[in-house]
Amino acid sequence: MTTYITTPIYYVNAQPHLGHAYTTIVADTYSRFMRLCGERVRLQTGTDEHGDKIAEAAECEGVSPREYVDRISGMFRKTWPLLEVEPDHFIRTTDPEHISTVQAILQRVHDQGDIYFDKYTGLYCKGCERFLTEKELVDGLCPDHQQAPLEISEQNYFFRMSRYQQQLIDHIKENPEFITPERYRNEVLSFLSEPLEDLCISRPTSRLTWGIPLPFDENFVTYVWFDALINYLTGIGYPEGPDFEDFWGAAEHVIAKDILKPHAIYWPTMLLAMGVPLYQRLHVHGYWNVDETKMSKSIGNVVRPEELVEEYGVDTLRYFTLREMSFGLDASFSSDGIITRKNSDLANDLGNLFSRSLAMLTKYVDATVPPHTVDDESDVLLRKTAASMLVSYRQHMANFEFHRGLRAVWELISQANKYIVVNEPWALAKDPEKASRLGSVLYNLAETLRLLTLVLRPVMPGTSAKMAAGLGLVEDDQSISNLETGGVWGGIPVGTRLQSIESLFPRMDQKKKQPVAAVNQQKKSNKKSSAKVNGEGALAQAENIITFDQVQKLELRVAEIVSAERIKKSDRLLKLTVMAPEERIIVAGIAESYSPEEVVGQQVIIVANLQPVKLMGVVSQGMVLAAKTEVNGESRLVLTTVSTPVPPGSGVA
Numbered sequence: 001m002t003t004y005i006t007t008p009i010y011y012v013n014a015q016p017h018l019g020h021a022y023t024t025i026v027a028d029t030y031s032r033f034m035r036l037c038g039e040r041v042r043l044q045t046g047t048d049e050h051g052d053k054i055a056e057a058a059e060c061e062g063v064s065p066r067e068y069v070d071r072i073s074g075m076f077r078k079t080w081p082l083l084e085v086e087p088d089h090f091i092r093t094t095d096p097e098h099i100s101t102v103q104a105i106l107q108r109v110h111d112q113g114d115i116y117f118d119k120y121t122g123l124y125c126k127g128c129e130r131f132l133t134e135k136e137l138v139d140g141l142c143p144d145h146q147q148a149p150l151e152i153s154e155q156n157y158f159f160r161m162s163r164y165q166q167q168l169i170d171h172i173k174e175n176p177e178f179i180t181p182e183r184y185r186n187e188v189l190s191f192l193s194e195p196l197e198d199l200c201i202s203r204p205t206s207r208l209t210w211g212i213p214l215p216f217d218e219n220f221v222t223y224v225w226f227d228a229l230i231n232y233l234t235g236i237g238y239p240e241g242p243d244f245e246d247f248w249g250a251a252e253h254v255i256a257k258d259i260l261k262p263h264a265i266y267w268p269t270m271l272l273a274m275g276v277p278l279y280q281r282l283h284v285h286g287y288w289n290v291d292e293t294k295m296s297k298s299i300g301n302v303v304r305p306e307e308l309v310e311e312y313g314v315d316t317l318r319y320f321t322l323r324e325m326s327f328g329l330d331a332s333f334s335s336d337g338i339i340t341r342k343n344s345d346l347a348n349d350l351g352n353l354f355s356r357s358l359a360m361l362t363k364y365v366d367a368t369v370p371p372h373t374v375d376d377e378s379d380v381l382l383r384k385t386a387a388s389m390l391v392s393y394r395q396h397m398a399n400f401e402f403h404r405g406l407r408a409v410w411e412l413i414s415q416a417n418k419y420i421v422v423n424e425p426w427a428l429a430k431d432p433e434k435a436s437r438l439g440s441v442l443y444n445l446a447e448t449l450r451l452l453t454l455v456l457r458p459v460m461p462g463t464s465a466k467m468a469a470g471l472g473l474v475e476d477d478q479s480i481s482n483l484e485t486g487g488v489w490g491g492i493p494v495g496t497r498l499q500s501i502e503s504l505f506p507r508m509d510q511k512k513k514q515p516v517a518a519v520n521q522q523k524k525s526n527k528k529s530s531a532k533v534n535g536e537g538a539l540a541q542a543e544n545i546i547t548f549d550q551v552q553k554l555e556l557r558v559a560e561i562v563s564a565e566r567i568k569k570s571d572r573l574l575k576l577t578v579m580a581p582e583e584r585i586i587v588a589g590i591a592e593s594y595s596p597e598e599v600v601g602q603q604v605i606i607v608a609n610l611q612p613v614k615l616m617g618v619v620s621q622g623m624v625l626a627a628k629t630e631v632n633g634e635s636r637l638v639l640t641t642v643s644t645p646v647p648p649g650s651g652v653a
């Protein structure tokens with residue numbers, strides 16, 4: 001089976017930024033995922049080099065369009081390897097093969113009567129490089145470029161797009177996956193519910209010369225969109241190349257919502273006119289804003305991918321963008337957001353799991369994967385979580401729901417961290433009679449890490465390679481290079497020699513100018529105040545405003561206390577066993593306000609995603625929220641609860 005995945009070809013009137021980087025990372029991740037599934041994949045990106053905007057940009061720089069496009073196209077080409085993006089082909093619309101194929105297509109469509117000459121008056125937006133309808137304007141301006149369109153009246157060539165309107169509507173209705181997510185499919189269908197105008201596909205050379213000459217009239221060049229969309233065919237050797245045969249039937253395009261109309265309406269109608277089968281799927285994502293503001297040169301908040309790589313590392317950038325944006329919706333970039341994710345998801349959750357497990361394997365079993373011989377309930381739970389992670393990961397990655405796929409992976413990471421807490425390998429290591437159980441626990445951890453190495457490969461190729469090296473696995477080993485064979489529990493061979501590697505993700509300090517994060521477990525200054533609640537680093541005091549995104553990172557849940565006991569030698573601490581919905585231990589600093597008997601059966605609100613810490617020898621996996629008050633001059637804590645009982649584990653929003 002084959003997969004052909006494309007990004008838009010980017011205009012060379014601007015340098016690559018975060019938006020371009022995201023689309024390209026998405027396409028690369030998907031292509032790596034499909035390779036992992038055993039498919040033959042072709043990934044294509046490139047640059048769109050004709051048209052008004054480019055001619056103008058070259059003029060501004062005082063260079064010829066050719067010189068200008070060569071320079072900027074080179075910048076795009078050089079950016080992708082920095083992001084670990086490996087396109088199979090980089091197309092430029094100034095490539096001679098592209099130009100000759102576009103001309104051959106124009107001639108054919110013209111000869112069959114689908115292109116005609118006419119006079120037209122319309123509202124033209126230079127930013128969009130297309131005529132806009134009255135309906136698309138907001139207060140008389142193009143909503144994307146905040147500019148009034150120019151009224152242009154001229155004779156031009158038109159493509160009979162309207163002729164294919166019904167066929168396109170039928171196709172979209174019959175193929176629910178043709179445009180995804182659904183909101184964009186609905187948007188297109190709604191647009192198509194009105195009669196479609198024909199598409200102006202030429203520009204007179206009196207106005208623009210930087211374009212592909214029309215083969216049937218030398219006084220005109222081709223409209224940039226008609227030229228650009230055809231890159232998806234010319235890049236794979238249309239009409240006769242073998243790659244066209246192999247890959248076109250599996251074509252999937254990734255774009256942002258700004259260019260939905262050209263891809264969902266112009267392009268399929270062009271394909272229908274050309275007699276070429278339609279692409280398989282169009283994946284439409286939202287916009288990246290920066291600090292909740294639209295990215296724009298004039299505001300000076302354009303984020304450059306090479307700077308992000310320099311500052312945070314390529315895998316952090318890839319992970320952050322894929323995890324943070326719900327595909328289809330807008331997202332906001334902030335350095336605070338990326339650092340928080342790096343510290344919590346990558347350094348704390350993944351990095352710690354990896355380094356702790358490797359350290360224990362090294363210390364207790366001489367850095368060699370031991371056999372698994374003794375099974376218990378926690379093993380079954382870990383294996384189950386791994387199996388359901390794989391199912392959910394595959395389904396979400398295939399459907400472009402990367403954030404969900406990654407969430408499933410992090411559920412396994414969190415389960416594995418709990419597995420360590422529950423099994424206490426350090427305690428097993430002290431008892432020679434428990435050597436086989438210790439070996440089994442360590443085997444399961446090594447195997448979990450192998451599975452993580454496998455599923456993280458498309459998202460963070462460099463980190464996955466480091467993990468593979470640490471686990472003593474070879475890059476092209478089926479167990480980490482193929483989801484079919486590698487996705488089966490038990491793939492890490494007993495006797496594998498582990499290697500020591502550097503820390504995967506060193507923690508980063510939050511920038512001082514950023515608002516304080518809602519959850520910042522490491523902040524020493526907060527230890528004192530949080531100790532009043534449960535004695536571990538916890539919620540920051542509200543000394544600063546936090547954003548909605550930051551609040552969303554807090555995972556609050558309702559937990560039911562099923563048992564409680566005092567912790568020896570501590571007046572303040574109670575060891576609580578809670579269901580939320582799974583069982584976990586929380587050490588809470590409430591012993592001066594509550595007896596163990598009083599709290600059993602209570603439903604309380606906990607912070608469920610706090611990094612586990614050891615308090616008086618007990619590992620605490622969360623924090624119980626309590627109000628601080630005074631009764632008769634004495635400070636007292638009052639547990640938070642819900643007004644009506646709810647199922648344990650219910651989320652608190």
Ligand code: ME8
Nearest residue numbers: 008009010011019020023048228229255256287288
């Ligand atoms: O439209 N957030 O090129 P372009 C997310 N040449 N993605 C963004 C973004 C943002 N803020 N800004 C840009 C063109 N993008 C045409 C395409 S294809 C045949 C011709 C990404 O340089 C996103 O993929 O304006 C968007 O669709 C694309 O860049 C537009 O790139």
